[in-house]
Amino acid sequence: xxxxxxxxPKIRLDDIHKTxxxxxxxxxxxxxxxxxxxxxxxxxxxxxxxxxxGCGKTTLLRIIASLANADIGKVLIDGREVTKPGPERAMVxxxxxxxPWKTVxxxxxxxxxxRKVPDAEATRRAREQLRRVxxxxxxxxxPHQLSGGMQQRVGLARALATEPxxxxxxxxxxxxDAQTRxxxxxxLMKIWHETDKTVVFITHDLDEAVLLxxxxxxxSRGPGTVRRVVDVDLPRPRWEYDVRAHPNFAxxxxxxxxxxxxxxxxxxxxxxxxxx
Ligand SMILES: Nc1ncnc2c1ncn2[C@@H]1O[C@H](COP(=O)(O)OP(=O)(O)OP(=O)(O)O)[C@@H](O)[C@H]1O
Ligand SMILES: [Mg+2]
Numbered sequence: 001x002x003x004x005x006x007x008x009p010k011i012r013l014d015d016i017h018k019t020x021x022x023x024x025x026x027x028x029x030x031x032x033x034x035x036x037x038x039x040x041x042x043x044x045x046x047x048x049x050x051x052x053x054g055c056g057k058t059t060l061l062r063i064i065a066s067l068a069n070a071d072i073g074k075v076l077i078d079g080r081e082v083t084k085p086g087p088e089r090a091m092v093x094x095x096x097x098x099x100p101w102k103t104v105x106x107x108x109x110x111x112x113x114x115r116k117v118p119d120a121e122a123t124r125r126a127r128e129q130l131r132r133v134x135x136x137x138x139x140x141x142x143p144h145q146l147s148g149g150m151q152q153r154v155g156l157a158r159a160l161a162t163e164p165x166x167x168x169x170x171x172x173x174x175x176x177d178a179q180t181r182x183x184x185x186x187x188l189m190k191i192w193h194e195t196d197k198t199v200v201f202i203t204h205d206l207d208e209a210v211l212l213x214x215x216x217x218x219x220s221r222g223p224g225t226v227r228r229v230v231d232v233d234l235p236r237p238r239w240e241y242d243v244r245a246h247p248n249f250a251x252x253x254x255x256x257x258x259x260x261x262x263x264x265x266x267x268x269x270x271x272x273x274x275x276x
Contacts, residue, residue: 007042007043008043008078008079009040009041009042009043009076010041010042010043010044010045010077010078010165010166010198011040011041011064011075011076011077011166011198011200012039012040012041012075012076012079013037013038013039013040013041013060013064013073013075014038014073014074014075014076015036015037015038015072015073015074016034016036016037016038016060016063016070016072016073016074016075017034017035017036017037017070017071017072017073018032018033018034018056018059018063018068018070018071019031019032019033019071019223020033031222032222032223033056033059033222033223033224034056034059034060034063034070034223034224034225035223035224035225036073036225037056037060037073037219037224037225037226038073038226039217039226039229041198041200042198042214043196043198044196044197044198045198045199045214045215046192046198046199046201046212046213046214047198047199047200047201047213047214047215047216047217048201048202048203048208048209048212048213048215048216048217049061049200049201049202049203049216049217049219050202050203050204050206050209050216050217050218050219050256050260051218051219051220051221051224051227051260051263052219052221052222052260052263052264052267053204054221054222055219055220055221055222055223055224055263056219056222056223056224057170057202057219057224058170058202059224060219060224061091061168061170061200061202063075064089064166064168064200065085065089065091065168066082066083066084066085066086066089067085067091069083077089077166087115087162087163087164088164088165088166089164089165089166089168090111090158090159090160090162090164090166090167090168091159091168091169091170092152092155092156092159092167092168092169092170092172093155093170093172094170094171094172094174094175095175096143096148096151096152096154096155097155098143098151098154098155098158099143100142100143100144101142102142102143103139103140103141103142104130104135104138104139104140104141104142104143104146104154105123105126105127105130105139105140107143107154107158108126108129108130108154108157108158108161109122109123109125109126109161110158111158111161111162112125112126112161112162115162122161125161125163126139126157126161127139128161129156129157129158129160129161130154130157132157132160132187132191133153133154133156133157133187134153135150135153135154135157138150147180148175148176148177149176149177149180149181149184152172152173152175152176152184153184155172156172156184156187156188160191164197165196165197165198166197166198166199166200167197167198167199167200167201168200169199169200169201169202170202171202171203171204172184172201173185173203173205173208174203174204174205181208185208185211185212186239188212189212189236189237189238189239190237190239193236193237199212201213206253206256206257206260207244207253209256210232210234210243210249210252210253210256211238211243211244212238213232214231214232215229215230215231215232216229216230216232216252216256217229218230218256218259218260220263221263221264221266221267227259227263228255228259230252230255230256232248232252233248233252234246234248234249
């Protein structure tokens with residue numbers, strides 16, 4: 001059960017297959033999304049997942065969170081198979097996923113309240129995380145009164161308030177402006193640095209993947225399979241220097257871009273020739 005370095009993986013993906021099937025207007029649709037994904041994520045690793053649109057990244061993250069089930073294969077956390085969502089895993093969604101009718105603090109408290117954490121404790125934890133993401137002054141605001149970047153920070157605070165071991169993040173900074181994004185990347189690096197959380201982070205942004213990660217899992221175009229695992233050898237903490245100017249930055253970025261470019265090219269050719 002232990003990985004190559006002798007330690008038990010934090011997350012083990014064991015031969016994950018997933019196909020979506022549905023019928024509409026009498027027509028059967030079959031979309032294979034993941035095919036035989038086997039991969040170990042180490043304790044306290046920062047792992048990014050990158051791959052062409054539609055290759056199954058969100059599906060994979062939802063399976064790790066047990067928000068969806070694999071058809072074949074399993075997910076093990078600390079060596080134990082998981083089939084239901086648990087407090088050790090928290091997800092940060094791309095579309096924020098906030099309740100518009102709840103205040104900021106009630107949004108952050110929501111997963112704690114549903115887990116029957118006493119109100120005073122839930123409030124304390126929510127305030128602590130809102131302070132961390134710089135939104136303590138907005139606790140009584142509603143989501144529509146906040147910018148996109150602020151809403152995403154509420155989403156992050158909500159995930160952190162549950163004190164998970166594992167943060168599952170689906171393009172969390174995809175919809176926010178460039179400067180807020182840099183600020184959030186730095187905040188996330190600091191949170192990761194100060195805690196022993198394991199992070200699985202989906203992104204389309206190569207620079208972001210290299211900046212944040214220990215390793216980058218590159219998936220093939222759909223159905224997703226493991227294409228390559230790329231190590232990022234850059235000193236930490238990475239907010240203390242210009243990471244993009246480090247000699248190891250460009251070669252890693254280039255390696256990943258070459259892989260993605262080939263897939264994008266093949267996809268475009270398929271689309272223009274009408275597929276198979
Ligand atoms: N609930 C669903 N029902 C049917 N098909 C689905 C469902 N969810 C995903 N799919 C299909 O499975 C494939 C993988 O989708 P997924 O959302 O995991 O891709 P992705 O890599 O996250 O894409 P993107 O980068 O655009 O977010 C796609 O072809 C998608 O259309
Ligand atoms: Mg997705």
